[in-house]
Amino acid sequence: MNLFRSHVLVCAGAGCVSSGCLATEEALVDEIAKLGLDREIKVIETGCIGTCDLGPVLVVYPEGIFYRNVTADDAREVANEHLLKGRIVQRLLYRDPLTSQIVQTYGEMEFFSRQLRIALRNTGVINPEVIEEYIARDGYEALACALTTMSGEQVIATIKESGLRGRGGAGFPTGLKWQFTAQAHSDVKYVVCNADEGDPGAFMDRSILEGDPHAVIEAMAIAGYAVGASAGYVYVRAEYPLAVKRLQHAINQARDYGFIGDNIFGTGFRFDLEIRVGAGAFVCGEETALIASIEGRRGEPRPRPPYPAAKGLWGKPTLLNNVETFANICPIILHGAQWYARIGTEKSKGTKVFAVAGNINNTGLVEVPMGMTLRQLVFDVCGGIPGGKEFKAAQAGGPSGGF
Amino acid sequence: MKTVDELRKLREEVRQMTRLREGEPEVRIVVAMGTCGIAAGARETLNALLQEIAARGLAGVSVSPVGCMGLCDREPIVEVNAHGGRTLYARVNAEKARRIVREHVEAGWVIEDWVTRN
Numbered sequence: 001m002n003l004f005r006s007h008v009l010v011c012a013g014a015g016c017v018s019s020g021c022l023a024t025e026e027a028l029v030d031e032i033a034k035l036g037l038d039r040e041i042k043v044i045e046t047g048c049i050g051t052c053d054l055g056p057v058l059v060v061y062p063e064g065i066f067y068r069n070v071t072a073d074d075a076r077e078v079a080n081e082h083l084l085k086g087r088i089v090q091r092l093l094y095r096d097p098l099t100s101q102i103v104q105t106y107g108e109m110e111f112f113s114r115q116l117r118i119a120l121r122n123t124g125v126i127n128p129e130v131i132e133e134y135i136a137r138d139g140y141e142a143l144a145c146a147l148t149t150m151s152g153e154q155v156i157a158t159i160k161e162s163g164l165r166g167r168g169g170a171g172f173p174t175g176l177k178w179q180f181t182a183q184a185h186s187d188v189k190y191v192v193c194n195a196d197e198g199d200p201g202a203f204m205d206r207s208i209l210e211g212d213p214h215a216v217i218e219a220m221a222i223a224g225y226a227v228g229a230s231a232g233y234v235y236v237r238a239e240y241p242l243a244v245k246r247l248q249h250a251i252n253q254a255r256d257y258g259f260i261g262d263n264i265f266g267t268g269f270r271f272d273l274e275i276r277v278g279a280g281a282f283v284c285g286e287e288t289a290l291i292a293s294i295e296g297r298r299g300e301p302r303p304r305p306p307y308p309a310a311k312g313l314w315g316k317p318t319l320l321n322n323v324e325t326f327a328n329i330c331p332i333i334l335h336g337a338q339w340y341a342r343i344g345t346e347k348s349k350g351t352k353v354f355a356v357a358g359n360i361n362n363t364g365l366v367e368v369p370m371g372m373t374l375r376q377l378v379f380d381v382c383g384g385i386p387g388g389k390e391f392k393a394a395q396a397g398g399p400s401g402g403f
Numbered sequence: 404m405k406t407v408d409e410l411r412k413l414r415e416e417v418r419q420m421t422r423l424r425e426g427e428p429e430v431r432i433v434v435a436m437g438t439c440g441i442a443a444g445a446r447e448t449l450n451a452l453l454q455e456i457a458a459r460g461l462a463g464v465s466v467s468p469v470g471c472m473g474l475c476d477r478e479p480i481v482e483v484n485a486h487g488g489r490t491l492y493a494r495v496n497a498e499k500a501r502r503i504v505r506e507h508v509e510a511g512w513v514i515e516d517w518v519t520r521n
Contacts, residue, residue, distance in 0.1 A: 085436060130420075
């Protein structure tokens with residue numbers, strides 16, 4: 001395998017795409033080739049790195065030099081000055097909003113060092129369209145472990161013990177939901193992923209699907225094994241075309257490799273999944289309306305009980321979880337329930353991804369341990385209020401959130 | 404992917420793909436590539452280092468060019484940060500570069516004859 005001495009990550013989440021990162025990437029790749037460095041320097045398009053108002057963003061490894069607001073011309077300068085001659089381009093570096101001091105590397109930026117990225121473990125690190133990069137970072141190992149060394153009951157017990165709660169907003173204990181679905185009697189069951197994410201300004205789920213689609217695929221297969229389902233659907237809102245594209249590509253690759261399909265890892269377990277695209281209805285983020293939509297009916301909620309775990313898609317027991325909930329499953333299987341339960345608070349284990357926007361210095365996507373205070377999130381992670389102004393109010397939940 | 408073993412074997416092969424983006428490399432090699440370095444042949448030195456590291460299948464080694472370090476009469480300069488120490492080698496041509504990879508980086512022996520101190 002060719003040894004690249006440097007990896008340059010270009011953030012290609014939808015936010016940076018609209019800031020022009022593809023032109024930046026093209027200029028970078030062309031210049032690297034012109035300088036004859038293309039066998040030494042690898043350019044990798046990743047999912048959302050998180051600093052959404054600083055895009056287009058480049059991170060140069062192994063040092064982790066972080067460049068912001070990089071135009072196509074800037075990219076050419078980075079290639080000539082930094083990549084060829086080893087001279088860091090100072091004017092493109094990040095400045096701490098409170099001290100105005102330059103912070104050179106990703107690792108030194110408080111915005112990143114204070115995060116604990118579990119659901120976002122691969123987002124912004126790997127190329128989501130190259131399954132081998134997912135595999136390199138323990139991809140599909142959790143599925144392998146679950147299928148070959150654990151029973152369905154043991155998987156459910158692990159998720160219950162971890163304390164993971166639904167990340168769609170309702171916070172229902174995930175392990176318990178899996179248990180109910182597993183206990184329902186039926187020849188056919190389904191696993192559904194709710195990727196409708198209708199709340200304006202929320203893009204946690206979008207970023208996971210764009211940046212690490214395999215994390216969701218693998219988790220859904222594990223869920224299928226645990227509850228006794230062999231078919232899954234990911235319901236993605238139509239307004240997320242990049243997420244749909246990357247997810248479909250990932251599903252195709254996973255199928256090619258045999259991670260989904262028939263007889264996975266030779267265990268006889270069968271699981272496959274498809275995407276169902278929404279059509280613009282906010283209400284289809286509600287689980288029963290979502291199920292109606294997949295069935296081809298008008299998206300309308302219905303009273304519960306019966307809950308989807310008992311009677312869901314086409315009347316069959318259906319496990320329905322949010323994207324971010326699924327994104328937490330594989331690390332829990334790999335590192336154990338206790339590892340996860342040590343993070344967070346007594347009643348809320350693990351981490352939470354937040355999309356932070358408004359009058360704040362560092363807007364974007366972060367993942368922090370549960371229990372971090374709002375003050376710490378606003379000031380320590382996101383750099384405080386622009387212009388050093390006073391904090392007045394924060395609204396959780398965005399425009400759809402309550403007061 | 405028919406078995407778990409096949410998956411693990413593939414993982415070993417592709418581990419290198421993302422390694423550079425994860426945490427600190429165990430060994431950091433720095434090559435001075437200012438104009439003086441390049442004029443003295445630092446490009447060939449850099450290429451030789453990369454080729455030898457790839458040929459030996461070494462993992463966790465990073466190679467970074469930097470600007471002029473100031474020791475312009477002793478270029479090409481190669482700094483090796485490995486095994487808890489920092490060593491500055493002077494006048495490193497491609498052949499010496501390969502030996503540094505094998506003897507210092509891989510086996511841990513500093514090649515004293517080529518070391519320069521300030």
